[in-house]
């Protein structure tokens with residue numbers, strides 16, 4: 001279906017007269033519309049990957065009791081003063097303290113308590129000597145009662161093998177700050193402090209539309225001239241990685257009015273709408289017109305970047321609409337640079353953008369460009385240095401190298417290309433282990 005409904009001023013439709021803005025300006029224009037979402041509580045076992053909605057402070061010190069670091073004997077260290085192989089000291093073993101139990105007997109000078117790793121050390125003891133450094137001796141007293149002693153042949157210093165109260169955290173310490181992504185270490189902390197209902201920010205609900213009559217659904221057999229809709233699934237995964245909840249909706253047909261009503265309906269239900277394709281200047285590229293309607297405020301429709309120069313963003317009913325390119329490489333990059341920060345901001349995250357670092361370029365990159373390029377790349381750590389290699393095929397239309405990429409290499413506008421060995425800025429992709 002034709003889409004010649006676009007506003008035509010001066011002969012050419014609006015979509016041909018776009019003003020390319022800088023990436024940072026485009027990113028900044030989005031953020032005021034990404035509002036922090038409300039808090040919900042989830043079970044600890046389901047908290048992985050979520051974002052904390054509240055500061056968590058320590059409800060008790062950790063550890064909260066003095067703990068033995070070894071299997072051995074709790075002793076009063078002063079009893080070992082001056083002892084040696086020539087002058088060993090003998091202590092009577094008067095108690096046995098397994099993990100989880102409390103001491104039964106008050107220790108006095110000359111006595112020791114057998115104790116296991118992690119058990120509470122008797123208050124009177126100030127050190128633990130490990131089994132391997134003692135010799136057990138069995139004796140009978142005058143009443144023929146069996147008694148156990150340990151022989152110690154060296155001085156033991158105060159505090160040896162003993163973990164003090166609050167070594168890791170004091171009562172009231174800030175343990176985890178709101179906005180923090182919950183990963184393995186955070187889960188361990190939350191479990192330690194008994195926070196079994198975790199306050200997290202609700203995930204943004206992100207609707208994904210594809211456009212284009214060339215698209216087949218993934219279960220359909222291949223047809224000549226058509227391709228399967230891979231971007232929708234790629235985007236759904238990126239949304240999940242960024243902390244959002246993807247909702248795959250039916251494709252938008254190349255019909256402007258129908259598209260408008262579908263997008264409007266989506267905004268009633270979802271926090272963000274993302275589309276892929278139909279954003280360039282082709283006869284059936286309706287997204288350009290869709291973002292110029294009365295009820296839609298366009299933020300940008302061209303960015304000084306490759307791939308994805310036609311990436312478009314708009315606001316409708318106070319919510320963000322991202323119209324990403326249909327070319328898989330451009331769609332991928334557009335999401336990471338613009339949609340990810342919006343999702344992260346809605347989650348209250350402290351890290352909105354992909355983390356940046358510098359690395360040496362492993363292979364010359366010779367393409368010239370007046371716009372900044374975000375080139376898919378692979379990290380290599382050989383010879384103790386971080387080197388990045390641009391993908392062999394990095395065209396906007398190429399899909400296959402996305403799977404091999406850890407990073408986006410930022411190549412500034414250049415007329416000469418960048419030589420091997422030059423330092424380049426690199427953006428870490430979420431899948432990266434760097």
Ligand SMILES: Nc1nc2c(c(=O)[nH]1)N[C@H]1C(S)=C(S)[C@@H](COP(=O)(O)OP(=O)(O)OC[C@H]3O[C@@H](n4cnc5c(N)ncnc54)[C@H](O)[C@@H]3O)O[C@H]1N2
Pocket residue numbers: 210211212214215227228229230231232276277278279280281282285307308309310324325326327328330396397
């Ligand atoms: N005359 C001009 N033509 C083009 C320009 C231009 O400035 N002037 N820009 C080019 C650039 S750069 C890009 S990038 C593309 C952007 O195109 P669209 O975003 O409008 O996307 P489509 O035309 O719909 O599709 C492009 C390409 O991607 C494939 N595609 C689309 N959707 C999907 C999907 N869901 N899964 C997988 N692949 C998809 C589609 O079949 C096309 O091959 O425009 C250039 N043209």
Ligand code: MOO
Pocket residue numbers: 305306307308309310311325327330396
């Ligand atoms: O700018 Mo197009 O969006 O990739 O190459």
